[in-house]
Amino acid sequence: MTQTAILLVRRGGPDDPVTYGQFEVPFEPGLSVLDGLRNIRATSDPTLAFRYACLNANACKECLMLLDGKVIYACTARLEPREMRLDPLPNKPLLRDLSTAIAPPDERLR
Amino acid sequence: MKHLSTDVLVVGAGGAGLYAAIEAARRGAKVLLLDRSLIGRGGATVMAQMTVAAAVGPEGTDHWRHHYADTIAAGRGLCDPALARLLCEAGVEVIREMDRWRVGWARQGDQLAAVQAPGHDRARCVYVDFLATGSAVSKTLRGVAQRTPGITRLGDALVTDLVTRDGAVTGAVALHVESGQPLIVSANATVIATGGLTSLYRRSSASTNMAGDGYALALRAGAELIDMEFVQFFPIGHLAPRLIGMDPIMWDPFRYKLGGRLLNGLGQEFVEHYGSTDSGHYVVTRDLATYAITKEVAAGRGSPNGGAWLSFRHVPATQLRAAFGPVIDRLSTNGIDLARDEVEVSPIAHYHMGGIRVNAYMATCVPGLFAAGEAVGGANGANRLSGNAITEALAFGRMAGCSAAEQPRGLVFDAYDAQAAAELVVAEGPFCNIAKLFARLQSVMSDHVGPFRSAAGLAAASDAVRALSAEAGTAPPGKPQQHDLARVEWFSLRHALLVAESVILAATARTESRGAHQREDFPHLDPDWTCNQMLRLTTCGLQHSRVPVPAAT
Numbered sequence: 001m002t003q004t005a006i007l008l009v010r011r012g013g014p015d016d017p018v019t020y021g022q023f024e025v026p027f028e029p030g031l032s033v034l035d036g037l038r039n040i041r042a043t044s045d046p047t048l049a050f051r052y053a054c055l056n057a058n059a060c061k062e063c064l065m066l067l068d069g070k071v072i073y074a075c076t077a078r079l080e081p082r083e084m085r086l087d088p089l090p091n092k093p094l095l096r097d098l099s100t101a102i103a104p105p106d107e108r109l110r
Numbered sequence: 111m112k113h114l115s116t117d118v119l120v121v122g123a124g125g126a127g128l129y130a131a132i133e134a135a136r137r138g139a140k141v142l143l144l145d146r147s148l149i150g151r152g153g154a155t156v157m158a159q160m161t162v163a164a165a166v167g168p169e170g171t172d173h174w175r176h177h178y179a180d181t182i183a184a185g186r187g188l189c190d191p192a193l194a195r196l197l198c199e200a201g202v203e204v205i206r207e208m209d210r211w212r213v214g215w216a217r218q219g220d221q222l223a224a225v226q227a228p229g230h231d232r233a234r235c236v237y238v239d240f241l242a243t244g245s246a247v248s249k250t251l252r253g254v255a256q257r258t259p260g261i262t263r264l265g266d267a268l269v270t271d272l273v274t275r276d277g278a279v280t281g282a283v284a285l286h287v288e289s290g291q292p293l294i295v296s297a298n299a300t301v302i303a304t305g306g307l308t309s310l311y312r313r314s315s316a317s318t319n320m321a322g323d324g325y326a327l328a329l330r331a332g333a334e335l336i337d338m339e340f341v342q343f344f345p346i347g348h349l350a351p352r353l354i355g356m357d358p359i360m361w362d363p364f365r366y367k368l369g370g371r372l373l374n375g376l377g378q379e380f381v382e383h384y385g386s387t388d389s390g391h392y393v394v395t396r397d398l399a400t401y402a403i404t405k406e407v408a409a410g411r412g413s414p415n416g417g418a419w420l421s422f423r424h425v426p427a428t429q430l431r432a433a434f435g436p437v438i439d440r441l442s443t444n445g446i447d448l449a450r451d452e453v454e455v456s457p458i459a460h461y462h463m464g465g466i467r468v469n470a471y472m473a474t475c476v477p478g479l480f481a482a483g484e485a486v487g488g489a490n491g492a493n494r495l496s497g498n499a500i501t502e503a504l505a506f507g508r509m510a511g512c513s514a515a516e517q518p519r520g521l522v523f524d525a526y527d528a529q530a531a532a533e534l535v536v537a538e539g540p541f542c543n544i545a546k547l548f549a550r551l552q553s554v555m556s557d558h559v560g561p562f563r564s565a566a567g568l569a570a571a572s573d574a575v576r577a578l579s580a581e582a583g584t585a586p587p588g589k590p591q592q593h594d595l596a597r598v599e600w601f602s603l604r605h606a607l608l609v610a611e612s613v614i615l616a617a618t619a620r621t622e623s624r625g626a627h628q629r630e631d632f633p634h635l636d637p638d639w640t641c642n643q644m645l646r647l648t649t650c651g652l653q654h655s656r657v658p659v660p661a662a663t
Binding site: 032050053056060 | 317
């Protein structure tokens with residue numbers, strides 16, 4: 001039987017009430033949390049927002065988020081066949097879903 | 111609507127864009143540097159863990175002319191000599207300037223340490239340990255850009271169209287990803303430094319935001335593209351077991367330092383059977399290695415996941431650790447012990463030799479429009495030498511920054527010219543899963559427009575691209591909102607589809623095999639095809655023509 005990971009993902013913008021979307025994604029040993037998030041966008045919900053640029057190489061350092069309350073890079077945290085809760089970084093302005101404004105202030109549009 | 115005004119607009123903040131911005135600013139220009147990702151985080155430079163070629167050895171040991179001869183030979187007759195010369199000659203200066211900026215090139219005694227990469231006649235490839243070349247280059251340039259007065263840096267800005275007036279580029283329109291709103295930029299000169307098109311393929315070695323944006327922007331603004339059929343596949347991209355947190359082309363530096371053996375599914379060395387030698391050393395060029403692996407897999411002698419085995423089992427563990435220290439630990443967290451395990455590798459989209467046609471000053475045929483780095487076509491002909499990409503990024507970036515800063519005044523921006531593009535940024539189309547369409551484009555390109563092409567496959571790819579264009583529609587899906595990846599992807603796909611069409615058209619026309627372009631139905635090099643192909647976008651669609659390779663001066 002194929003195993004699944006259940007991702008509970010914080011949805012919405014800064015002014016929305018806190019809600020979580022639940023997504024089941026196929027689990028295989030070796031997959032990253034980022035793989036799981038990209039699977040959600042490609043198969044069920046393309047509106048899900050999160051940051052990444054380099055894709056699993058841990059070079060861009062954009063995919064910072066909280067997994068079960070701890071700061072992780074989604075590209076190096078392994079997906080596991082269990083319920084995993086994902087939240088945006090708490091100390092950065094929330095844009096939407098898991099995406100936050102992480103650029104330094106002088107590299108953002110004023 | 112936000113409107114910014116600048117002397118020089120640089121699109122893309124990888125190695126080429128950062129260097130262009132620095133050079134333009136130190137010549138007194140006011141610079142705006144945009145990136146669709148965050149500044150210095152996206153693109154290919156930050157992913158490059160490998161080496162940088164330049165004739166920086168001590169007096170008498172090397173000269174840029176030797177590097178130039180190797181570059182021309184690797185290009186299989188198609189290099190633009192002026193661009194290749196700029197790469198090799200100015201390359202020396204920019205590598206030295208990076209050293210003064212303390213990038214941290216590895217040293218051997220009082221010299222820069224250098225390895226000999228395939229296709230080079232001597233050791234001239236410098237690097238930053240361990241596997242940190244690209245991130246060190248990005249970080250260093252980003253730091254210099256921060257300290258250089260006159261540069262405004264702005265991330266989360268995806269340029270969707272250039273703005274033109276009377277055939278000249280006067281600025282650009284971008285989707286500001288953070289807000290979901292348009293950003294209008296007026297500029298006296300614009301430099302495209304958006305890198306290549308590797309994201310058009312399923313497996314690639316660069317960031318996911320390299321979908322050929324700059325090629326599409328240039329075409330729509332009236333500029334010409336050259337050599338679009340030559341996509342370089344890196345032969346030994348990591349295939350299996352699953353490796354995360356690492357660059358898929360990391361095995362290249364391993365081979366430079368330690369040799370390593372390339373074996374087929376039966377455990378035999380095989381590269382020799384395809385007319386090259388490799389055995390334990392690393393001398394085979396990229397196009398030949400890609401050919402050998404692909405043919406071996408097609409003959410049923412591949413590794414379990416459809417590639418080749420790469421083995422370092424003959425290398426003592428102490429030597430592995432001495433060469434790559436912390437990387438050995440990162441491999442171990444992925445469950446890989448090189449003293450025990452072989453890994454599977456196969457060709458992976460890596461670099462684009464083709465691109466925007468420019469002169470040796472990085473100027474396109476469109477007034478006000480320049481290009482730099484991988485976005486430029488022609489310097490590397492039909493096949494790029496190892497180590498030339500970062501050198502090209504830095505050398506061309508510096509030249510483009512200089513030219514853009516010196517561009518005479520006179521072009522006038524009119525908001526009217528930006529109106530249609532700005533409206534498209536916030537247009538509201540029907541729902542459509544663009545992520546899914548993008549994945550389909552990657553499959554089509556990988557299956558039919560990879561290292562091996564045929565007339566039938568290319569025709570199928572062309573039909574598929576047309577179908578995808580129809581499905582993507584004429585407006586991005588849904589309403590504009592903050593950080594909307596679907597809207598980003600729609601604009602990215604719009605660029606990518608035009609670029610895919612360009613590659614397919616050029617690959618279909620070139621009825622021979624040369625360098626990175628291999629035709630199953632035309633397996634031999636044809637001397638009549640020792641010419642470049644040029645593309646431009648007209649009211650009748652893409653038009654291509656053959657142009658002679660420029661003569662060496």
